[in-house]
Each structure stands twice: as structure tokens, then as C-alpha cells.
Amino acid sequence: MGRWEPNARARLERAALALFAERGYDETTVAEIADRAGLTKSTFFRHFADKREVLFGGQDMLLELFSNAIRSAPPSATTTSCLAAALESAAVAFTTERHDLAEQRRAVIAANPELHERELLKRARFSSAMAEALRARGTDETTARLAAEIGMLAFSTTYARWAAPDNEQSFAELADMTLRELQARAIALGADATARV
Amino acid sequence: MGRWEPNARARLERAALALFAERGYDETTVAEIADRAGLTKSTFFRHFADKREVLFGGQDMLLELFSNAIRSAPPSATTTSCLAAALESAAVAFTTERHDLAEQRRAVIAANPELHERELLKRARFSSAMAEALRARGTDETTARLAAEIGMLAFSTTYARWAAPDNEQSFAELADMTLRELQARAIALGADATARV
Numbered sequence: 001m002g003r004w005e006p007n008a009r010a011r012l013e014r015a016a017l018a019l020f021a022e023r024g025y026d027e028t029t030v031a032e033i034a035d036r037a038g039l040t041k042s043t044f045f046r047h048f049a050d051k052r053e054v055l056f057g058g059q060d061m062l063l064e065l066f067s068n069a070i071r072s073a074p075p076s077a078t079t080t081s082c083l084a085a086a087l088e089s090a091a092v093a094f095t096t097e098r099h100d101l102a103e104q105r106r107a108v109i110a111a112n113p114e115l116h117e118r119e120l121l122k123r124a125r126f127s128s129a130m131a132e133a134l135r136a137r138g139t140d141e142t143t144a145r146l147a148a149e150i151g152m153l154a155f156s157t158t159y160a161r162w163a164a165p166d167n168e169q170s171f172a173e174l175a176d177m178t179l180r181e182l183q184a185r186a187i188a189l190g191a192d193a194t195a196r197v
Numbered sequence: 198m199g200r201w202e203p204n205a206r207a208r209l210e211r212a213a214l215a216l217f218a219e220r221g222y223d224e225t226t227v228a229e230i231a232d233r234a235g236l237t238k239s240t241f242f243r244h245f246a247d248k249r250e251v252l253f254g255g256q257d258m259l260l261e262l263f264s265n266a267i268r269s270a271p272p273s274a275t276t277t278s279c280l281a282a283a284l285e286s287a288a289v290a291f292t293t294e295r296h297d298l299a300e301q302r303r304a305v306i307a308a309n310p311e312l313h314e315r316e317l318l319k320r321a322r323f324s325s326a327m328a329e330a331l332r333a334r335g336t337d338e339t340t341a342r343l344a345a346e347i348g349m350l351a352f353s354t355t356y357a358r359w360a361a362p363d364n365e366q367s368f369a370e371l372a373d374m375t376l377r378e379l380q381a382r383a384i385a386l387g388a389d390a391t392a393r394v
Binding site for chain 2: 146186
């Protein structure tokens, strides 16, 4: 078997998700994943550090997309435009091919408490990275943290809507809609606060 | 040594935090904690399931305080009043004695990546519990999730301010101030959103 295999990464991902769904995540070995994909273990390790990375491997790329989009927004951009830019920049990662695997990925994570914790920690990392990028633009601490939580919630809600089996809208369209929805709620909660004073 | 020891829980907590700070969390054993407190291992296990619980033991109580405060708010209460009630209800946990240990606790958690992850997961649990309590009141899904993130951020910011070594304000005062600050920021982000449209 040659060193280079066409679509090896995608084949390994499909094989891994199918096996996780059939046998359970903990019960699946890297050797079995490689075998199912018709590839070798060493090919697997050229693409992923371990089987967990099959599920969470895109994390660092997304984190960088979010940060870069916020850092490179024009100085005049509002905080919410920065969030919109961050979500838009992530859209490249959410292709049709990825959509087909999303439901399997969700089910595997939901079935395993340790993976579910990993997913929650991923969200906390995204939120920290967004807050840091906003602070680097001169956004004050409290606004940066609040906006990052809103940005993270917009991302996770958009992702869930996009990943739904019957969804046909693009990630970018859903991101725009979700962010506007959250902003309208922030206004409502603000007005509610004024009423409380 | 008798079965009942006065202030055993507090003594064990102080002993544990002192040892974690001196030797590191991973290097400290339950036997050493009990010994330093002048108590037995079995007394330790009557109060804590393991040494991690010394740091995170209050979690379930806080979670219940938050949920109950939101669930028992009058039907006419606004979403932000529910958050205010949740934070106020937590104030009982943040006594002067607890304040004296807070800085040590923070340092131990900051020095250990695994404990830091535990702390982030605790926040995610709090946020889920608040969202669930709001949904139980009939708050719509998006508002419930957004308000829960704001509530969680208000809690963690209040806690950090309260735990600061030079702080002399009560948790309840700081909670009120922090929540108002976040609400003002939510209004500003809302206005910023209107500008984007």
C-alpha cells in the first residue's frame, strides 16, 4: 500500500464514525478504523494523533478562523460585526460532506459522557479565544466576555441547526439568522433590566 | 478519636488547601490531609468522596440554589429578575470564612490543567441548570440559553471579584452590581446590532 492514499482523511473519518456508532467509541480501536477504511494504522497516524481527534480535530482550525476574523476586522467594526465576521469565516468548514457525518458525530458524543465533556470544553476554549481577540482590539473586559459568550452561543446554535438531518440552509445563512435572533433577545433582556431598575 | 469532631469539614478543607499549595494537588494524599487536620482518613471520607471534592464539593448545592430561586420566582418576574434571584440565593455560600480560602483554591486550580477543566465544566453545568429552570417557567429556548450564559458570566465575574484578596464587599452587593453591568452591556450590544442592520 502506497504512502499516499486519495481521500485518506475522509475515508478514515467515515470508517471511524461508522464503527463508533456500531460498537461504541470506547470499544473501537485505531487498527479497526484503518482496516475498515482499507488503510494502514500508520496512515491513520499521519492524519490523526488518536481516535479522539477524529471527532475534535477541526477545533484548532476553527479557533484560528474565529480569532483571525475578529482581529482583522476594520477598526471601525462594531463588536457584533466582529462576531458576525467570526461566524462567517467558520462557514468554510461546514461543507455538504461534513453535513452527512454530523448526525453520526452528534450521536457518538451524546452517548459518551467523556466525549460530551470534551465538547463542552471545546466551547469554553472557543469563547476564551473570541474574548481574547476582542480584548486585543481594545474592547473592554466585560463587553469582551459577554460578546464572546453570545458569539459562542450563536456558533453552537448555528451548528446544531445546520447539522439537523433535514436542514438545507447553508451555515452562513443560519449563522446570520441566529446571531440576529440572539441580538434581538439581548435587546429584550436589556429592556427587561431597565424595567427592574 | 471520637466519631464526631467539631468543625471537621472546615479543618479538613484548610488542611487540604494548605497541602495542595505546598506540595501540589496530585502529590497530596487523603491520609496526609487527614493527618494534617489531626483527624482520621475515615473522618475525611465521611465528609468528602475524594480529594477533588474538597475543591468542588459545593457545586451541587449551588446548582440547587440557582434552580430553586429561578423556579420559585413569581410568574410575573422578568427573566433578569430571575437571574438576580439566582445570584442572591447563592450569597449564603460565600461567607467570610470561605473568602479566606478562596485565593488558595484559585491558585490550586490555576496550577493544574485537569482541575481547570473541572472548573470550566462546573460552569457549563450551572449554565445548563439555569437554562432548564428558565424553560420550566415558560421562557423560550433562545432567551433561556442566552439568559443562562449571562447568568453564568455574572456568577463567575461576581465570584472572581468577591474572591479577590483585597475585596471587602459582600457577594450579594457584588452580584447586583455585576448583573447590572452586564445588562448595560447587553443593551449596548443590542444597539450595536441595530446599527449593523
